[in-house]
Amino acid sequence: MDMANAQEVQVANRMPTHLNKLRIEGAEGKSFAKIDALLQEGWRFVFFEYCVSCFVFTLRRPTDIIFMPPDEHRWLRALPYIFMSLLLGWWGVPWGFIYTPIVLFSNLTGGCDVTAQTRAWLESHGQAPREMAG
Numbered sequence: 001m002d003m004a005n006a007q008e009v010q011v012a013n014r015m016p017t018h019l020n021k022l023r024i025e026g027a028e029g030k031s032f033a034k035i036d037a038l039l040q041e042g043w044r045f046v047f048f049e050y051c052v053s054c055f056v057f058t059l060r061r062p063t064d065i066i067f068m069p070p071d072e073h074r075w076l077r078a079l080p081y082i083f084m085s086l087l088l089g090w091w092g093v094p095w096g097f098i099y100t101p102i103v104l105f106s107n108l109t110g111g112c113d114v115t116a117q118t119r120a121w122l123e124s125h126g127q128a129p130r131e132m133a134g
Contacts, residue, residue, distance in 0.1 A: 024118070026067035032122055035067070042070030045118040046111040050081040051103045053092025060099045065118060066111075078107035 024045065027035055035043075048063045063081065068074060075082075082104060089100035106112060 023064045024067050025064055032126070035122065036119070038067075038069075039115065039119060044068050044070070044074075044113055045115045046074055046113050048078045048081045048107050048111040049085075049103045051085040051089035051096065051099045053089055053096035053100075055092060058089070058092035058095035058099055060095075060103060062112075065114065074110035075108055078111055082107050 030038075045065050045067055047065045050061055050063070052059045052061075066077065068077065085100055085103045085107070089103065090096050
């Protein structure tokens, strides 16, 4: 396997599974050229996670990807998911106790930055994100 193919596999393995829907909050109606220009200015693609548990099951889920400007505090955008995880994440045994701190740490440190992977996906598919469904 050559280096380019290895890099594509690595990007594909790290992409959130929900990216195939390509719902990116904040990028609606922007062309790929406009998105690329904003990325050069420091904009980022990020997603947050939340954890919900109920005794014997625990769900750890990502949000939609959010296109965020460089001057916005990402952890503030994560507050709803932080509070949801704090209230509902701990109640599953054993995964609630494992996933909740991981999700909280990730969200408090600005979420998961997937700028490189999302840009690569957009470039390879030659399209701008479609608008979010109602």
